[in-house]
Amino acid sequence: MSIHSTAQVHASAVVEPGAVIGEGCRIGPFSVVGAEVTLGARVELKSHVVVTGWTEVGEDTVIFPFATVGEVPQDLKYVGEHTRLIVGKRCRIREGATLNTGTEGGGGVTRVGDDVLIMTGAHVGHDAQIGDRVILVNDVAIAGHCVLGDDVIVGGLSGVHQWVRIGQGAIIGAVTMVTNDVIPYGLVQAPRGELDGLNLVGLKRRGVDRAGITALRAAYQTLAQEEGSFLDRARKLAEESDNPLVREIADFILSKSDRSFLTPKGGR
The missing domain is CATH 2.160.10.10 (Hexapeptide repeat proteins)
Known part of the structure; x- marks a missing residue:
């Protein structure tokens, strides 16, 4: 002793x-x-x-x-x-x-x-x-x-399933079950965990400027609406964007995972 x-x-x-x-x-x-x-x-x-x-x-x-x-x-x-x-x-x-x-x-x-x-x-x-x-x-x-990145917030009475990854800066609403990976800076809510946008409040608190938030919003729309699979859209972001926050999201999606992803509403 x-x-x-x-x-x-x-x-x-x-x-x-x-x-x-x-x-x-x-x-x-x-x-x-x-x-x-x-x-x-x-x-x-x-x-x-x-x-x-x-x-x-x-x-x-x-x-x-x-x-x-x-x-x-x-x-x-x-x-x-x-x-x-x-x-x-x-x-x-x-x-x-x-x-x-x-x-x-x-x-x-x-x-x-x-x-x-x-x-x-x-x-x-x-x-x-x-x-x-x-x-x-x-x-x-x-x-x-589970793996939770920096600055993640998980709301009260929520559960995160084994092997799930939650990317940096994401926020999970209260009373939510998360069974799939969550992209960095994602906003997840609803009882069965739906990706419902970006954690804009957290991004602003972190000091991300207007240009950075605009780039992230555009990236989110690409993930939600562009042609091809979710991974195809992430590859497009990785190839075309020079914004470090967007690249972080793309790299997270393209890295090895034991789970599938929560995808934007309307995404495939």
Whole structure:
């Protein structure tokens, strides 16, 4: 066990031998820290937090009561292999959230980026890869093997099916089931997840200028209305556009995926 001299550990907390507790950490009442856990500098565990498994939590992250971080996967194929969970810096993991370690078949690592907000009751499944500045609203369920790009927002009570990819800057409305890949900067809503345009609010907040938004709108229309298959339209964007955001969408569509795509209304 290694507990930095500046760390504060409540008398009722349990820190198992082997854990590494960084500078300025605060471990609240009735919390449990497992033997293979590493807490970076200034990590705070409120009361009744469990951090277990082979788990690394980045500096300045705060974990709220009754969250369980680093437990074994909810996967019947899991047979006890030694797998990891890595949580980035400055994350907020709210009450009752659950984050699982990876599986051997999925690469062995569940990863959460920096500045991520995981709200009350949300779940991050095994082998998921969560980018930076992602927001998972209350009771969101991210299944195993999902990949969420930077700046994605998933609305409350929504579910993302296993192996689905959600591109950077996309937004998923509340109470939505997402079973197919979502293009970067896409807007998805409706109970069964329909691609219904672009996340224009997010693009403006990011500082994308009028020319960039115009280019993205034109690209979306190409994906929705041009001749040929969805992949054909993406190839056309890749060949003809020099806008980096448009190229990002095209590259995302043309990259390898285990799922099909949500396509624009009217698209094929």
